[in-house]
Amino acid sequence: MSTNTAPPADSSTDEPTETETGSESADPNSFIVEADTLQSIIGAASTLVDECKIRLNEDSLEIAAVDPANVAMIEETLDEAAFETYSMPEDTVGVNLERLKDITGMADSEDLILINLDTEKRKFNITIGSLEWTMSLLDPESIREEPEIPDFDLETDVVINSKDFNRGIKAADQVAEHATLKSDPNVEELQLVGEGDTDSVDLTLDSDDLIEIEPGDAKSIFSMDYLNSIKQGIPSKTELSMELGDEMPIKLHYTFADGNASVTYMVAPRIDSN
Amino acid sequence: MSTNTAPPADSSTDEPTETETGSESADPNSFIVEADTLQSIIGAASTLVDECKIRLNEDSLEIAAVDPANVAMIEETLDEAAFETYSMPEDTVGVNLERLKDITGMADSEDLILINLDTEKRKFNITIGSLEWTMSLLDPESIREEPEIPDFDLETDVVINSKDFNRGIKAADQVAEHATLKSDPNVEELQLVGEGDTDSVDLTLDSDDLIEIEPGDAKSIFSMDYLNSIKQGIPSKTELSMELGDEMPIKLHYTFADGNASVTYMVAPRIDSN
């Protein structure tokens, strides 16, 4: 039913038992990672798709996905250094994200999660303390082609507290179905405007409110549906890098796990017919 | 999109920056108020109606409304002293309470909220930190006539902890569709009785349980629907003044913001056909 790998952390204690797992020789087809890190990666991807491919590389794990309407994309990388141990064969697996989210959600944020890839049976054996799941993988061929986020030249660069971004999205969502993000090359400000039929909201953040800003000529309109979805995946207290252009997509980027985990979202703009 | 009034409070800090706003000369058509105070006023009115008129007087703000079935009324006053700054022209505006509740709900309780009245465009410009909303006002003519709470001679006066009142309402709601409030001129007690088809509940509070009581001859029946609605608006820890009579309406009154904000509810009795 399940592999007999010793559980990396005891579920009945609240501390990760790193020394214990560190002293074992790592299973050749497995990794061990702090629950928090894996939950963040899974959570971010699940804001856009129900299923995705996970690329297991020699020294990293990668996810890339595009939502069914081709409006938003995500690229995520967990470098080897983000793991307690990482020893995977080069492989690509398909996963049901909702199921994986439920399972990894059983762990407390500091618990360790061990995932072993059964290359023959195409299953993940997932261990959290004394709990062991066997989760069937999906045929990666059955999952939509992975997108590649294009390398646009977006001249406006902003670094913002994710809390302020999320607050602006929440406010815009109260009154409007779309939000405009704007920058003027001569003003060190980022402006988010949501205009509804009767009411509107305006969030203007200047260089005091922002962590960094290199203003450029930018004005693009985005669907609140997508900004709202993405907001669910973004941690509440992180530095969020934004790249903006004029009627161009927005890129949102943040890292965690000491910079060894990175997430990039891209959302296509809505063409302003006015 | 929005006026360029400097935000009265920085949303990224948790303290109201009173000195900053205090040192500015106030916008002639605006007020600044602590979020908590405004949220309480809006929340209380929204228990009875979806839209209401707000009267802006020279030195106070007033709301009066009656529910669609003419059973319950509310009168609210925010005196000038309840505001950080208050400088409004005499005017009457119509507002969508749900929208105003959503917007003011974006503030933390100690944040400051700036509301500017655009007398020409008939809009509220609402500023909370770096967020600015433009909210269209409704034509006051389209909103139901404001009621005036009649000046009944209700001889039973009680002051009760709102927590005890809310608890009694919650208990009565479990078993009954109506609650009877009673007082006997010779006994220093307030009695709330809910009688259902099979079960009943009785809350009897004597002078030890009450803050004050001047008992009179009172017995009136009220619909749980209305008492329950009103309960949502009443703060959980406040002194609630009640006036009762015999088959007469009940009046409930409380103040906050150091006595500069006052709310009075009146609920009509159900005639006891027995």
Place this chain on the structure above:
Amino acid sequence: MSTNTAPPADSSTDEPTETETGSESADPNSFIVEADTLQSIIGAASTLVDECKIRLNEDSLEIAAVDPANVAMIEETLDEAAFETYSMPEDTVGVNLERLKDITGMADSEDLILINLDTEKRKFNITIGSLEWTMSLLDPESIREEPEIPDFDLETDVVINSKDFNRGIKAADQVAEHATLKSDPNVEELQLVGEGDTDSVDLTLDSDDLIEIEPGDAKSIFSMDYLNSIKQGIPSKTELSMELGDEMPIKLHYTFADGNASVTYMVAPRIDSN
């Protein structure tokens, strides 16, 4: 409306006023009990049935019930020592558990609840602080016959932290409709396995994870629906005793109130047709 028994606890304070109630002579047809204890007993029974009989004995209160599909049973006993005062005539009453749960749920966990039996009107008079309910009792004849949990010889005995049991049930429920509980006479382990169509979960607890284990030959399959219901009634931090057999029912047992309150659940196995 209600008996004039002095309220055993003042709802406006958070401490049970035991001295006050202790100094009174107990009402002959009543008991006083800490809310926590009564809420646990009511809550556990309500996971299986909507109505039940309560047997009032000379020195204990007992509930026994079986769910409508005859799969799960519960037996509960509150000994006299679990009460602050207990003085009931021998009687059997029928109760609406949902109503009794709502009423007792109005008390904070450390409040005292006084229940007086009106033997003539067949009502419970329930007092929590200054609140007094009158709750009609049901005709015990109208309620299903009480079951008796059979005295099987189940050779596997386990004592487990309820937290670990509840965690296993939650995990199994994510992937499967049934869970198998297993023990091998030669291994000091308890195994819970949930197998779904594609995924499975395995919780293996050894003598380090368990409080006690006397392993035997056991393998029985249970419906997740019933294990999930029962989980709602089990306190999150208690020692849970389990008895298991081979294609036999499971018995779950725990005590509280210093051992003076006891709950035993029994769940029938599903026959494995393989």
